[in-house]
Amino acid sequence: xxxxxxxxxxxxxxxxxxxxxxxxxxxxxxxxxxxxxxxxxxxxxxxxxxxxxxxxxxxxxxxxxxxxxx
Amino acid sequence: xxxxxxxxxxxxxxxxxxxxxxxxxxxxxxxxxxxxxxxxxxxxxxxxxxxxxxxxxxxxxxxxxxxxxxxxxxxxxxxxxxxxxxxxxxxxxxxxxxxxxxxxxxxxxxxxxxxxxxxxxxxxxxxxxxxxxxxxxxxxxxxxxxxxxxxxxxxxxxxxxxxxxxxxxxxxxxxxxxxxxxxxxxxxxxxxxxxxxxxxxxxxxxxxxxxxxxxxxxxxxxxxxxxxxxxxxxxxxxxxxxxxxxxxxxxxxxxxxxxxxxxxxxxxxxxxxxxxxxxxxxxxxxxxxxxxxxxxxxxxxxxxxxxxxxxxxxxxxxxxxxxxxxxxxxxxxxxxxxxxxxxxxxxxxxxxxxxxxxxxxxxxxxxxxxxxxxxxxxxxxxxxxxxxxxxxxxxxxxxxxxxxxxxxxxxxxxxxxxxxxxxxxxxxxxxxxxxxxxxxxxxxxxxxxxxxxxxxxxxxxxxxxxxxxxxxxxxxxxxxxxxxxxxxxxxxxxxxxxxxx
Numbered sequence: 001x002x003x004x005x006x007x008x009x010x011x012x013x014x015x016x017x018x019x020x021x022x023x024x025x026x027x028x029x030x031x032x033x034x035x036x037x038x039x040x041x042x043x044x045x046x047x048x049x050x051x052x053x054x055x056x057x058x059x060x061x062x063x064x065x066x067x068x069x070x
Numbered sequence: 071x072x073x074x075x076x077x078x079x080x081x082x083x084x085x086x087x088x089x090x091x092x093x094x095x096x097x098x099x100x101x102x103x104x105x106x107x108x109x110x111x112x113x114x115x116x117x118x119x120x121x122x123x124x125x126x127x128x129x130x131x132x133x134x135x136x137x138x139x140x141x142x143x144x145x146x147x148x149x150x151x152x153x154x155x156x157x158x159x160x161x162x163x164x165x166x167x168x169x170x171x172x173x174x175x176x177x178x179x180x181x182x183x184x185x186x187x188x189x190x191x192x193x194x195x196x197x198x199x200x201x202x203x204x205x206x207x208x209x210x211x212x213x214x215x216x217x218x219x220x221x222x223x224x225x226x227x228x229x230x231x232x233x234x235x236x237x238x239x240x241x242x243x244x245x246x247x248x249x250x251x252x253x254x255x256x257x258x259x260x261x262x263x264x265x266x267x268x269x270x271x272x273x274x275x276x277x278x279x280x281x282x283x284x285x286x287x288x289x290x291x292x293x294x295x296x297x298x299x300x301x302x303x304x305x306x307x308x309x310x311x312x313x314x315x316x317x318x319x320x321x322x323x324x325x326x327x328x329x330x331x332x333x334x335x336x337x338x339x340x341x342x343x344x345x346x347x348x349x350x351x352x353x354x355x356x357x358x359x360x361x362x363x364x365x366x367x368x369x370x371x372x373x374x375x376x377x378x379x380x381x382x383x384x385x386x387x388x389x390x391x392x393x394x395x396x397x398x399x400x401x402x403x404x405x406x407x408x409x410x411x412x413x414x415x416x417x418x419x420x421x422x423x424x425x426x427x428x429x430x431x432x433x434x435x436x437x438x439x440x441x442x443x444x445x446x447x448x449x450x451x452x453x454x455x456x457x458x459x460x461x462x463x464x465x466x467x468x469x470x471x472x473x474x475x476x477x478x479x480x481x482x483x484x485x486x487x488x489x490x491x492x493x494x495x496x497x498x499x500x501x502x503x504x505x506x507x508x509x510x511x512x513x514x515x516x517x518x519x520x521x522x523x524x525x526x527x528x529x530x531x532x533x534x535x536x537x538x539x540x541x542x543x544x545x546x547x548x549x550x551x552x553x554x555x556x557x558x559x560x561x562x563x564x565x566x567x568x569x570x571x
Contacts, residue, residue, distance in 0.1 A: 024512040025537045026458040031550045039456050039553075043560035046452035049317070049370055050445045056318035057441050059311050063427060064299070068248040068337060069292025070346035070388070 074124055075226070077165055080117040080155070082109050088122045088153055093194035104198040104239050107390030107411070108188060115185055115204055116157040121165065121225065126152040128189045130200050130270045134244045137272040138288065139193075147192035150199060154225055157183035169226045177228075186232045187223055196241035202234045203391055205352070205383075215352035215383060215392070217333045219261040235333075235351050237391035238271070245271035248293035249278065250387040251347040252301050255333035255431055259307060262331055263433045266306050277304045295337070298347070298429060307431040310439060314425035316366030319444070320405040321376030321397055322468065324350055326440045326503075327430045329469035336384065336395075337426040340412055345426060348386040348395075353379050357511075361397060365405045372444070372451050375467040386410065395423070435522045436470065436501045442525040443468055443503045446517070449561050450507075450569075457547065467506040470521060473498045484513075489534040499523070499531070512536075528564035533571075545570050 078084040085108070086099040099105045128150045139146040158180060160168070168180050189199035202223070205215040223230045236257045240250050253271045260268035269277070272288075278297035279287035293301075295311070302309040310327070314320050314337075324334045334350040360380040365371040382395040389411045396409045408423040447466045454460050471479070477494055501521035507514045516534040523529035535541035548557055548570050558566045 023537055024509040024514055025540050026454070026460060026509070026514070028458050028540070028543055028547060029456075031547050031552055034456055034553065036556060039556045039560065042452050042456050043449075043556075045370075046448050046560075049372075050448050052315070052317035052369065053319075053371070053441055053444060053448070056312050056315045056323075057439065059313065063311070063313055064296040065294055066337070066345055066426065067292050067294045068298070068345045068347045069246060070340055070344045 072124075076122045076124075077160075077162055078120050078122060079159075080112065080120055085109050085112070085120075085153075088120070088151065089188070089190045089197055091147075091151075091190070091192045091197065093192070094197055099197065102195075102197065103388065104390055107393070108198065108201075111203065111390060111392070112155055112185065115206060117155045117185055118159045118183075119156045121154045121156075123152040123154065123225065125149045126189065128152070128191075128200055130238065131189065131191050133270040133272050134241065138243055150192060151190040153188045153190060154223070154230075155185040155187065155203070156180060157185055169228060181228070181230060184223075184230045184232065186234055189238075191241075193241065196239050196243075198237075198239045198390075201237040201391055202232055203237075204232060204234060205392055212356065213352065213354050213383070214328075216328050216331045217258050217349070217351040219258055235349075235385060235391070237385045238387065240387045242291060243289045244275055246275075246290045246292045247387050248298055248347045249275045249290060251335045251349045251385070252278075252298060252431075254349040254351075254385045255335055256305055258331065258333045259305065259431050259433075263307070266433075269305075274301055277301050280304070295427065295429070298335070302429070302431045305431065306434070308434050308436070310428075310430040310432050310436075312428040312430075312439075312441070314405055314427055316400075316403060316405055317369045317371065318405050318441070319364045319371045319374050319376055320425055320428065321361070321364045321379050322374035322444075322466075323376075323440045324382065324428055325353055325355075325376055325379060326469050327428075327432075328353060330471055330475075330501075332430055332432060332470065335429040335431075336382075337429065338408065339424040339426055341421040341423070342414070343412075343421070346386075346388070346423075347429075348384040348393075350382050350384050350395075351392060352383040354381045354383075356380055361399060361406070363399070364397075366400050366402050368402060369405075372448050373462075373465050374444075375465055375469075377465070382408075384410075388412075398422075400424075433501070438503060438519060438521045438523060438525055438529050440468065440470075440503075442529075443505060443519050446519075446530060446565065447505055447507075449565065450517075453557065453561060453569075457544070457553070461509060463510050465508045465511075467504075467508065469504055471502055471504050473500055473502060476502055476504060476518075486534060486536055486538075489532075493518075493532065493534075528562075528568065530565070530568060533568070 086096045090096045090099045135148050186203035188201045191199040202221050218233050256268045275290045278293045278301040281300045299309040356378045359377045361377045364376045383392045386393045398407045400407045412421040499520040499522045503519040505517040518532035520529045520531045
């Protein structure tokens with residue numbers, strides 16, 4: 001029996017639909033309050049996180065040789 | 071005339087009897103994990119009656135038969151049984167009317183109650199052949215079975231349709247788990263990308279062994295990752311391989327591809343057993359966060375939708391179709407761990423499943439990866455956290471989609487009207503990574519990335535802000551010379567230029 005399209009949700013965002021009618025806004029800080037040191041240290045942390053994340057795409061011989069046999 | 075079918079009430083005894091054959095009797099079937107799983111699954115989806123179709127010719131088994139079993143000394147049968155399940159009680163007279171009379175109310179009732187079928191192979195073990203069963207209900211959209219397609223079955227001239235993904239258990243002759251995982255995956259990719267093939271298991275094993283076969287191809291005792299990758303390339307698809315490093319938000323990555331309906335092959339180390347492959351077919355998305363993090367303890371990551379996923383559904387050829395794989399937190403080595411139905415045979419203890427890799431067969435024009443886009447989201451999150459009083463309750467929802475699906479979807483949502491019209495009326499790339507930033511569950515910003523482009527060319531092509539006033543102020547402040555220099559340095563010139571546009 002086919003599941004009717006309207007019942008077969010393929011979108012992960014469906015559970016959020018009910019909340020989309022209201023709006024949320026961020027409060028911006030004064031530009032002058034943002035110091036160079038703070039900015040740099042935040043972005044350096046992000047850069048470190050990205051470098052580690054990208055390791056997930058580095059495919060090695062070790063991975064390719066793994067045998068899936070169970 | 072020889073008996074061509076039997077009508078059975080759905081009970082454990084009748085199921086095991088009907089699955090059995092001369093090499094594998096009812097008692098053995100009652101101890102078969104797949105048969106036990108199928109009984110539980112069919113009970114849960116409401117099976118009441120089943121029809122056993124004798125002498126069924128199954129294409130997949132027939133190829134296995136001609137490739138191997140026909141040349142054995144033992145006299146294996148070439149035909150199978152096919153068990154068709156219905157969610158209604160009916161007797162012989164009603165079944166005959168269903169088959170022989172023109173469509174009427176009864177016809178509709180039984181057709182609509184059709185739950186799918188299981189092919190029972192006439193083998194000593196690995197009896198569960200091609201199996202196509204209805205999924206569980208969506209439970210108010212919590213369960214999302216995205217990797218399914220339409221299948222037609224014909225029962226004595228009656229056309230029946232089912233939305234599912236084909237499953238079968240490995241026979242470790244022509245197919246081990248890696249082959250079966252690929253077979254299920256290609257069932258879906260062939261319907262998603264017209265013109266790409268969906269070969270039978272024996273053919274997949276042969277193709278995969280076209281590279282670096284360390285041992286004989288058949289009987290097959292497994293494939294290595296390189297062979298799986300080769301099999302995917304041979305289907306005119308590209309393998310997207312993500313290593314489950316401790317820092318990779320693995321749940322969100324799997325979700326990102328599953329959202330488009332792409333099958334995701336999950337390689338897992340089973341505690342004390344070895345490496346196994348299964349095909350993810352869907353996920354359970356909760357309304358609120360269920361996991362504290364989806365990277366290993368001590369690592370950090372942007373908060374993504376994976377924190378709301380408590381379980382995946384997988385075709386695990388040693389367990390059954392749409393089997394639950396629960397997401398569990400991990401210590402240092404893995405981003406997350408999983409728990410399924412794998413148990414220690416002696417103690418009955420549930421075994422931990424440790425992720426090793428994700429392998430996604432994608433169309434060759436999908437070039438930009440989940441990780442390529444996630445890095446931009448991390449950069450923007452960094453910028454927003456410095457420039458604003460950003461709450462902890464945020465979430466990036468990153469998923470791959472196709473233009474036509476995206477355009478249909480945004481029409482149903484509370485998408486900003488000016489952007490909606492602009493996007494609907496403009497040409498967009500065929501494949502798009504859609505990233506939605508939400509605060510407290512409410513959308514705040516959307517970034518669309520051209521998945522057909524390349525990461526180095528800066529592929530983000532659209533930005534949509536839900537708060538116009540914030541957008542204007544944010545852009546104005548970003549142009550402030552005090553911030554501009556730092557932002558260009560932190561984000562890169564292209565990303566900066568895009569954001570102030």
